[in-house]
Amino acid sequence: MELHERIDPGDGKAKKTEANGSSKAVKLHERIKSRQPQTDSEADGRPPDPFAELKTSLHLAIISELGPQLYNAGGDAGESHDRVVESIEKRLAKVTGLSHDDRLRLAGEIEADILGYGPIEQLLGDESVSEVMINGPFDIWLERDGRLARTPLTFNDASHLRRIINKMVGQVGRRIDESSPMVDARLPDGSRVNAVVPPLSLSGPLVTIRKFQHRRFYLSDLISTGTLSEQAADFLERSVRGQLNILISGGTGAGKTTLLNALSESIAEDERIVTIEDAAELRLRQEHVLRLESRPKNIEGEGEITIRDLVRNTLRMRPDRIIVGEVRGAEALDMLQAMNTGHDGSLSTIHCNSPRDALMRIETMVMMAGFDLPMRAIRQQVASALDMIVHLERMDDGSRRVTSITEVQRMEGDIISLQDLFVFRPHGESLELLPSGLRPSEDKFRKHGVELPGELFDARKRPNGVEVARR
Numbered sequence: 001m002e003l004h005e006r007i008d009p010g011d012g013k014a015k016k017t018e019a020n021g022s023s024k025a026v027k028l029h030e031r032i033k034s035r036q037p038q039t040d041s042e043a044d045g046r047p048p049d050p051f052a053e054l055k056t057s058l059h060l061a062i063i064s065e066l067g068p069q070l071y072n073a074g075g076d077a078g079e080s081h082d083r084v085v086e087s088i089e090k091r092l093a094k095v096t097g098l099s100h101d102d103r104l105r106l107a108g109e110i111e112a113d114i115l116g117y118g119p120i121e122q123l124l125g126d127e128s129v130s131e132v133m134i135n136g137p138f139d140i141w142l143e144r145d146g147r148l149a150r151t152p153l154t155f156n157d158a159s160h161l162r163r164i165i166n167k168m169v170g171q172v173g174r175r176i177d178e179s180s181p182m183v184d185a186r187l188p189d190g191s192r193v194n195a196v197v198p199p200l201s202l203s204g205p206l207v208t209i210r211k212f213q214h215r216r217f218y219l220s221d222l223i224s225t226g227t228l229s230e231q232a233a234d235f236l237e238r239s240v241r242g243q244l245n246i247l248i249s250g251g252t253g254a255g256k257t258t259l260l261n262a263l264s265e266s267i268a269e270d271e272r273i274v275t276i277e278d279a280a281e282l283r284l285r286q287e288h289v290l291r292l293e294s295r296p297k298n299i300e301g302e303g304e305i306t307i308r309d310l311v312r313n314t315l316r317m318r319p320d321r322i323i324v325g326e327v328r329g330a331e332a333l334d335m336l337q338a339m340n341t342g343h344d345g346s347l348s349t350i351h352c353n354s355p356r357d358a359l360m361r362i363e364t365m366v367m368m369a370g371f372d373l374p375m376r377a378i379r380q381q382v383a384s385a386l387d388m389i390v391h392l393e394r395m396d397d398g399s400r401r402v403t404s405i406t407e408v409q410r411m412e413g414d415i416i417s418l419q420d421l422f423v424f425r426p427h428g429e430s431l432e433l434l435p436s437g438l439r440p441s442e443d444k445f446r447k448h449g450v451e452l453p454g455e456l457f458d459a460r461k462r463p464n465g466v467e468v469a470r471r
Contacts, residue, residue, distance in 0.1 A: 061091065088111060135204075137154060140154065181198065184296075227392075229434065234456060242445040247390070249350050255394070261284075267284075269287065273322075276325065292313075306329075321347070326350065328365070354404075379415075383409070421436055421439075437459035
């Protein structure tokens with residue numbers, strides 16, 4: 001019964017006031033109805049999905065029936081896929097009033113929900129997409145060629161998105177809920193996932209996925225894309241073989257991990273390498289590689305293994321090289337200690353705006369370790385440990401460029417001296433990474449039998465034929 005019918009039941013008195021009472025009730029009913037959107041999609045300005053309830057019920061029914069078999073680690077992926085498709089088709093066949101096209105679309109969407117990641121499955125499979133950003137269930141963006149673009153894709157509602165988030169983080173033993181509303185994880189293909197849910201997020205569940213590039217980048221690829229010059233790439237390749245301790249700096253999405261992977265190609269096959277990461281994404285081609293990954297607290301608030309714990313443990317594993325995916329906290333002190341105690345050739349990345357900022361951030365992170373060390377002592381450790389800083393930036397056009405290669409020299413008074421070996425500067429009508437004309441200290445290069453031809457640092461000419469071998 002409508003609201004105006006309850007107010008105007010149709011008795012004798014009501015009929016006498018029909019002209020004003022009923023009309024007021026109708027207007028009241030319309031005002032109330034206009035203020036109450038029926039669904040989240042209506043509230044967001046989108047028409048509701050007529051099949052949302054059907055998709056949810058079929059999804060839950062199939063998971064309830066096949067769940068234990070689907071997530072059996074030892075199961076056959078092809079057999080699981082066939083089983084899901086068969087179950088979807090069988091259940092959809094019982095639903096009446098669906099056109100052939102609707103059945104095909106629903107089957108694909110339900111399959112993506114169960115075996116993949118719902119509406120974003122197609123984005124994760126697109127090699128041209130580098131990042132997927134989910135700003136709530138009805139607002140999905142992507143990054144392609146360094147540019148952001150909004151997609152027409154949506155989730156059914158916030159609950160649908162939460163199911164997909166739980167699936168993502170659950171695959172690597174992580175969890176996300178109101179008591180732990182923020183998580184870093186990775187997908188099976190190596191893509192990095194960050195998720196934030198209410199109460200921390202006021203916009204619904206938020207997810208950012210940094211896509212894992214299946215095609216490996218070599219230094220020669222970075223030359224062809226303009227990230228590096230030939231001279232700079234050749235110098236960096238020699239620096240890795242000369243076992244310099246190199247810090248790769250830059251902002252978010254500048255290409256630090258891509259460059260780190262490319263530089264690792266120059267490490268010899270007979271070296272024992274240990275990688276330490278929050279979410280494992282490094283791919284090294286060498287056979288003797290040991291991969292370590294940190295672990296967050298469990299639901300009881302215990303069992304956390306930090307990057308710092310892993311760096312300390314690595315020193316007992318007889319590493320020739322230590323590669324830390326990113327230095328972001330107190331582990332900076334242990335990393336410096338490792339570099340200063342015979343573990344030359346270590347590589348790492350750091351978020352910052354310039355090489356000088358990188359040193360300041362490391363000093364700050366060393367102080368986070370809780371030791372009351374004098375600033376001069378910290379700077380002496382930094383100057384002694386680091387040999388070089390390679391800085392990247394993302395340009396306005398979306399391209400990623402190495403903008404400086406800087407040598408870390410020794411202390412001059414209370415300041416660490418820096419020397420730019422390659423700088424990003426105008427050349428003709430464009431900007432290029434060119435030699436500054438200065439040469440680095442050659443002690444480590446000579447120690448490991450690595451030559452540094454003078455033409456690498458000649459600022460007046462750009463040598464032809466400088467090639468970086470694809471190892």
